[in-house]
Amino acid sequence: MAKKVNYTVAKQLGLSEEEYNKIKEILGREPNFTELSAYSVMWSEHTSYKNSLKWLKKLPKEGAYILAEAGKENAGLVEIDDNWACAFKIESHNHPSAIEPYQGAATGVGGINRDIFTMGARPIAQLNSLRFGDINLNKTKHIINGVVRGIGDYGNAFGVPVVGGEVYFDKAYNDNPLVNAMSVGIVRKDLVIYAIAKGEGNPVYIIGSATGKDGIHGATFASADLTENSSEDIPSVQVGDPFMEKLLLEASMELASTDVVVGMQDMGAAGIICSTSEMSFKGNSGMIINLDKVPLRQKMKPWEILLSESQERMLVVLKKGKEHIAEKIFQKWDIPYAKIGQVINEDMLIFYWEDEVVARIPASSLVVGGGAPVYTRKYRKPLYLRKIQKFDIDRIPIPPDLRDVAYKLLENPNIVSKRWIYEQYDTMVMTNNISANFKTDAAIVNIKELDKAIAITVDGNSRYVYADPYIGTQIAVAEAARNIVCSGGKPVAITNCLNFGNPYNPEVYWQFVKAIEGMKLACEKFGTPVTGGNVSFYNQFTIGDKTVPILPTPVIGMLGIVENKRDIMTIPFKEKGDLIFILGESKNDISSSQYLIDYWQVENSPVPYFDIDKEYQLHKTIRQLIMRHLISSAHDVSEGGLFFALLEAAMGYELGFDITTDAEIRPDAFLFGEAQGRVIVSVPNTKVGRFIDFMNGTDVPFLLLGHVTKGEIRIDDISYGFILDLKEIYENRLQWLMEGKNC
Numbered sequence: 001m002a003k004k005v006n007y008t009v010a011k012q013l014g015l016s017e018e019e020y021n022k023i024k025e026i027l028g029r030e031p032n033f034t035e036l037s038a039y040s041v042m043w044s045e046h047t048s049y050k051n052s053l054k055w056l057k058k059l060p061k062e063g064a065y066i067l068a069e070a071g072k073e074n075a076g077l078v079e080i081d082d083n084w085a086c087a088f089k090i091e092s093h094n095h096p097s098a099i100e101p102y103q104g105a106a107t108g109v110g111g112i113n114r115d116i117f118t119m120g121a122r123p124i125a126q127l128n129s130l131r132f133g134d135i136n137l138n139k140t141k142h143i144i145n146g147v148v149r150g151i152g153d154y155g156n157a158f159g160v161p162v163v164g165g166e167v168y169f170d171k172a173y174n175d176n177p178l179v180n181a182m183s184v185g186i187v188r189k190d191l192v193i194y195a196i197a198k199g200e201g202n203p204v205y206i207i208g209s210a211t212g213k214d215g216i217h218g219a220t221f222a223s224a225d226l227t228e229n230s231s232e233d234i235p236s237v238q239v240g241d242p243f244m245e246k247l248l249l250e251a252s253m254e255l256a257s258t259d260v261v262v263g264m265q266d267m268g269a270a271g272i273i274c275s276t277s278e279m280s281f282k283g284n285s286g287m288i289i290n291l292d293k294v295p296l297r298q299k300m301k302p303w304e305i306l307l308s309e310s311q312e313r314m315l316v317v318l319k320k321g322k323e324h325i326a327e328k329i330f331q332k333w334d335i336p337y338a339k340i341g342q343v344i345n346e347d348m349l350i351f352y353w354e355d356e357v358v359a360r361i362p363a364s365s366l367v368v369g370g371g372a373p374v375y376t377r378k379y380r381k382p383l384y385l386r387k388i389q390k391f392d393i394d395r396i397p398i399p400p401d402l403r404d405v406a407y408k409l410l411e412n413p414n415i416v417s418k419r420w421i422y423e424q425y426d427t428m429v430m431t432n433n434i435s436a437n438f439k440t441d442a443a444i445v446n447i448k449e450l451d452k453a454i455a456i457t458v459d460g461n462s463r464y465v466y467a468d469p470y471i472g473t474q475i476a477v478a479e480a481a482r483n484i485v486c487s488g489g490k491p492v493a494i495t496n497c498l499n500f501g502n503p504y505n506p507e508v509y510w511q512f513v514k515a516i517e518g519m520k521l522a523c524e525k526f527g528t529p530v531t532g533g534n535v536s537f538y539n540q541f542t543i544g545d546k547t548v549p550i551l552p553t554p555v556i557g558m559l560g561i562v563e564n565k566r567d568i569m570t571i572p573f574k575e576k577g578d579l580i581f582i583l584g585e586s587k588n589d590i591s592s593s594q595y596l597i598d599y600w601q602v603e604n605s606p607v608p609y610f611d612i613d614k615e616y617q618l619h620k621t622i623r624q625l626i627m628r629h630l631i632s633s634a635h636d637v638s639e640g641g642l643f644f645a646l647l648e649a650a651m652g653y654e655l656g657f658d659i660t661t662d663a664e665i666r667p668d669a670f671l672f673g674e675a676q677g678r679v680i681v682s683v684p685n686t687k688v689g690r691f692i693d694f695m696n697g698t699d700v701p702f703l704l705l706g707h708v709t710k711g712e713i714r715i716d717d718i719s720y721g722f723i724l725d726l727k728e729i730y731e732n733r734l735q736w737l738m739e740g741k742n743c
Contacts, residue, residue: 004030013040019373026365034303034351034359038366041270041307042277045537048372051503052535055516063529065492065561067189072282074115074195074266075183076531078493078559080447085189086454087121090129090182090497090557092536097179101146105179106154106240107311112183113158114266117249118314120193120256121185124432125445126155128165128181129458129497129555133174135413135737140169143177144738151181152424157242158249162425163433164443166458169413172551175541180497180534182557184456186447191256196263197276197317197343198283204341205323206272207330208248208313212297214239216307244312251333255316260325262317262343271308273366275315276349280363281370286348289341291358302353317343377503379510387604388467393590396600398668403720405599405672406643410729412598413737415640420735439571439652441483441636444562453568455489455560461639462551463592468607469514473554475607475676477522478615479638480558485619486634486679488567488626489560491526496533496556501540501549511552512537519554525612526619528558567626572652573682573708574632580705581691582642584618584678585609586662588669594639595672609675614700618677621700630691631681641672643715645680646705650713651727658714659706671715682708 010020013036023031023039031039045051061070067085068077075089093108109126116123128151133140155162160183197204255261263283265275272289280286291305300308318326323339330337344350349366351359365371399405409415427433434444434453442457459480465472481491498515501508523530540549562568573580590596591605625631637645646657661670669675683691695702713720720726 005033005036009033010036013037014044015040019043022373026362026371032359034306035361037303037307038273038359038361042273042366043372045503047270047274048368049535050373051375051377051537052512053368053374054376055513056535058516059520059530060523061529063493063527066529066531068531070530070532074118076493076495077119077192078531080186080452080561081450083188084450085187085192086184086559087116087119087187088182088184088495088557088559089115089532090180090458090495090555091534092497092499093179093181094176094499094536094539097147098176101143102150103239105147105150108179108181109151109154110240110242110245110311111266111268112181113160113245114268114314116183116185117252118193118195118264118266119187120191120252121187122253123160123183123185125163125184125443125456126160126182127163127443127456127458127557128179129460130165130167131173131178131462131553132167132169133177134171135169137174140174141738147177147179148421148424154240154242156426158245159429161427161429161433162422163427163435163445164457167418167421168462170462170551176539176550178499178539178550178553180499180555182458182495184445184454184559193256193261193264195265195279196283197279197287198285199262199319199343200345202262202320202343203318203323203339204287204289204343205316205318205326205337206294206313206340207316207335207337209241209244209310210295210297210336211300211305211308211310211313213300213304213308214310216304216309240311247333247335248312248314251329251335254329255326258325260319260322262319264314264316267313267315269309271306272315273306277363277366279315279317280349281367286344286346286363287341288344288350288352290352292352292354293338293340295336295338302351302358306351306359377509378506379513380506381510382507384604388606391591391605393588396590396596396602398666402667402671403718405595405668406720408599409595409640409672410726411733412594413734415594415644416733417731418734419731420738434568440487440568441571441634442487442489442560444487444568451565453562453565455484455487455562456558457483458555458557459483460553460555462553463597464607465515465552465554467592467605469511469552470518471607471610473515473518474522474612475610476554476556477519477526477528478610478612478676479636480556481526481528481619482636482679484558484560485622486569486636488569489562490623491528491558491560493531494523494528494556494558495531496554498533498535499539499550499553499555500537503537505549508549515552515554522612525616569626569634571635571649572633573649573655573657574653575684576655576708576710578632578682578684578708579688580657580659580680580682580707581702582678582680582705583621583700583702585614585701586665586670586678587673587675588666589675590669590673593641593672593674595641595668608673611677615677618679618700621698622679625681625694628694630687630694631683633682635680637678637680638674641674642680643671647726647730649680649682650723651730654711654723654727656709656712656723657706658709661716662703
């Protein structure tokens with residue numbers, strides 16, 4: 001056994017004295033450095049969820065469509081029909097992207113796709129949720145360029161379309177951007193591969209890229225604050241190879257069609273130690289692993305091999321006696337491979353280096369649900385909420401020229417088109433992205449093998465959550481469901497990426513706890529159980545004695561099923577003369593709106609109006625309107641308010657609109673407020689009677705706004721210009737900002 005260490009070393013590796021003593025108790029002796037390193041990464045926040053697991057367990061996990069319990073497999077698994085299932089998951093790659101934006105984002109894309117195809121599912125769609133700082137800063141532009149190129153280059157080479165996403169800019173992310181990547185795949189239910197190791201004597205293979213020193217202690221790096229010196233941690237950032245990933249994908253698909261695989265898992269966070277321990281724990285087994293058999297790119301020590309997070313690697317357990325079948329597939333796809341060990345019927349991982357045991361650790365002691373610690377942290381209501389509670393809308397005057405407000409908000413990067421970003425991604429590869437040509441609130445992806453399609457979206461407004469984590473997170477779930485419904489789908493499940501500051505900060509932890517409570521309520525209401533996801537703490541930046549956390553940012557990735565492709569509903573108005581209605585209740589509410597933040601520079605205000613029961617009724621009504629074919633378009637009201645929802649609906653076919661505001665509501669609130677639970681629809685004149693009759697039979701308020709025009713935009717008999725002029729600004733503003741143009 002290697003030389004023993006003491007608590008001083010454990011502390012340097014991020015372990016507490018309590019954890020160090022627990023390790024000694026588990027082993028019945030002092031750990032050596034390799035063993036201590038294994039515990040340090042496996043018990044890090046990023047891998048063990050030790051500060052969040054108690055609360056995550058409260059989220060609903062069961063549902064009619066759920067095939068795999070949350071956290072039990074590489075990704076969530078949802079039933080599509082009797083024969084097919086959908087695997088999907090979202091994860092963060094925030095700290096690596098802050099230090100090395102290109103590789104940080106690229107390897108985030110690679111890792112989340114591996115989580116999908118190691119289950120035997122072919123990835124068919126990618127989405128992302130991004131947060132950047134002030135776009136006028138050169139540092140922010142550098143990060144944006146790196147992240148966007150990283151996502152584009154990796155995804156384009158890998159050959160899976162980016163079908164949707166969201167991007168926000170706020171100074172709270174100046175030094176700690178967020179890069180959350182989501183992948184969705186489909187698989188025949190009888191070909192699903194599980195992340196399990198069992199069967200004494202079954203061989204264990206490592207396949208894919210050779211192992212190097214990149215990414216060592218990456219899980220630990222992700223579980224600490226960013227500081228001025230974090231750039232020195234670049235070895236903790238992995239380097240991606242999308243071409244090897246593509247070969248791994250095709251080899252995995254072929255493996256899934258055989259009966260030779262016992263289990264398979266991506267070698268992501270914490271590398272070999274993570275895959276061996278988690279797969280063994282799920283199979284009530286252990287492994288003997290020869291680290292000297294692992295293919296290397298450079299000379300490495302055993303503990304470095306064990307912890308490396310080099311990309312494009314997977315651990316595969318094969319059925320003994322059938323290795324030759326798998327090896328033939330590896331050779332066909334030019335995949336490097338090596339047999340590095342075997343399964344044993346004992347809860348023990350035994351790691352060898354040239355016939356010497358360098359680590360001996362019970363597998364169960366390392367993992368979530370086993371011996372990994374679970375903590376309950378103190379939390380308290382943040383003091384900043386007092387400022388929010390003092391907000392009074394009556395102190396905000398109504399601007400005399402609302403046309404001026406509209407054009408001012410057209411400069412806001414959070415409202416305008418993100419075309420400059422998504423045009424760098426391949427959105428059409430595989431030819432199944434229906435939304436590429438027909439804009440929908442949620443991305444619609446065709447399943448060529450079926451009459452069905454899937455609807456996918458990512459949503460989360462950090463400003464809402466900052467104002468009220470409990471309600472703000474409910475809104476995130478509700479908006480995701482609203483986007484699915486407005487596109488013709490039925491919401492069925494979510495995955496989440498929970499981005500917060502340091503959990504040891506009681507005010508940050510309060511935000512997290514309340515967000516979980518809000519998510520639980522909303523998921524139960526909309527029937528969308530949680531299939532898994534990711535918690536990313538320590539998203540903050542420390543300069544000297546000052547620490548600045550990000551805005552609390554829970555991101556909801558939601559999956560819906562479109563039972564009939566004829567029911568797909570799009571955003572654009574279709575014909576001049578169609579009537580425009582707003583469904584849902586408008587309010588005298590400008591709280592936390594982009595209008596209030598951008599135009600009035602007021603950052604502290606409550607969460608916008610939201611009523612979850614009325615929201616639920618709205619969704620049911622929208623689904624019925626679509627199924628009865630009573631509307632021509634549907635689009636939810638979100639960032640920027642009603643004006644920008646109308647503008648986005650008008651731009652598709654370069655039409656205009658002529659509307660009248662509600663005299664009972666402040667015109668700035670009516671046009672630019674972000675009160676929730678509202679959808680605009682257009683109705684052909686031939687269906688107006690049936691539409692009104694149907695709506696009168698519901699409990700959902702609705703109001704005739706006006707009609708679709710040939711191209712001019714008029715509000716209360718005032719011209720706001722022509723659609724082509726506004727469309728040019730809307731679609732190009734982000735590019736102008738990135739290029740420093742003052743247009």
